[in-house]
Amino acid sequence: MHPDLERVLEVQELDLRIVALRTEIATLPKQIAAIEKLLDEHVRKLELDKTALAGNLKDRKKHETDIQGHEQKISKLKDQMMQAKTNEQLWAFQKEIGFFEGEIAKAEDRILALMMDAEQMEGKAKQSQAALDEERKTVEAQKADATRRTNADKKELAEVLAKRKELAAAVPPALLASYDKLHAKMRDGVAIARAVDGVCQSCQMTIRPQLYAELRIGAGIQTCESCRRMLAYTAPAVDVQAQMDV
Numbered sequence: 001m002h003p004d005l006e007r008v009l010e011v012q013e014l015d016l017r018i019v020a021l022r023t024e025i026a027t028l029p030k031q032i033a034a035i036e037k038l039l040d041e042h043v044r045k046l047e048l049d050k051t052a053l054a055g056n057l058k059d060r061k062k063h064e065t066d067i068q069g070h071e072q073k074i075s076k077l078k079d080q081m082m083q084a085k086t087n088e089q090l091w092a093f094q095k096e097i098g099f100f101e102g103e104i105a106k107a108e109d110r111i112l113a114l115m116m117d118a119e120q121m122e123g124k125a126k127q128s129q130a131a132l133d134e135e136r137k138t139v140e141a142q143k144a145d146a147t148r149r150t151n152a153d154k155k156e157l158a159e160v161l162a163k164r165k166e167l168a169a170a171v172p173p174a175l176l177a178s179y180d181k182l183h184a185k186m187r188d189g190v191a192i193a194r195a196v197d198g199v200c201q202s203c204q205m206t207i208r209p210q211l212y213a214e215l216r217i218g219a220g221i222q223t224c225e226s227c228r229r230m231l232a233y234t235a236p237a238v239d240v241q242a243q244m245d246v
């Protein structure tokens with residue numbers, strides 16, 4: 001392989017790591033936001049449960065107040081009944097008392113039903129609260145982990161950038177400029193493809209035998225005629241084995 005290309009290949013390795021690190025650094029805050037959004041949804045659900053429970057309690061109180069009102073009316077009617085002069089009057093009072101007693105019984109049934117509902121709702125809210133507490137712990141751990149990873153990535157990025165600067169200084173400027181242009185242009189950031197067994201490892205196209213022969217002897221810098229990447233001749237693994245056997 002052309003010695004300059006070997007250096008650019010090292011630059012490329014660092015550049016690919018830089019891209020990966022920058023991507024991860026940019027992604028982590030989004031991941032945290034997604035985790036927090038999910039937690040918020042569960043918090044809101046629990047709040048709805050609690051609101052429903054408060055509504056249930058309010059309804060019960062209203063029925064209890066109604067019962068008190070009915071009891072007062074009954075007591076008043078009973079006093080008035082003492083002064084009844086005719087049987088008709090007596091029955092009229094009794095009928096009215098009976099109506100309010102019926103209302104009290106209805107309200108009591110309602111209260112009982114509401115209490116049973118409340119018991120279920122309380123159980124559910126308790127479960128939701130416990131699940132939420134557990135979830136909060138997990139989220140905090142995930143956030144701490146994400147922060148740790150971001151800090152480690154930033155530290156590594158600074159190191160890789162410094163190393164990249166050092167390596168790039170040893171590459172002929174024209175070659176580095178061509179490489180930079182290709183690296184920015186290629187979607188995967190790969191500007192230099194390895195040529196193994198007569199095949200470009202980036203686009204998988206067969207390299208013309210003459211071009212492959214030139215690559216093999218390291219004559220100048222060649223580009224793949226299919227994907228336009230620079231080609232770096234890389235001896236196939238079997239060749240190495242064959243050489244060791246000799």
Ligand SMILES: [Zn+2]
Nearest residue numbers: 200203224227
């Ligand atoms: Zn190619």
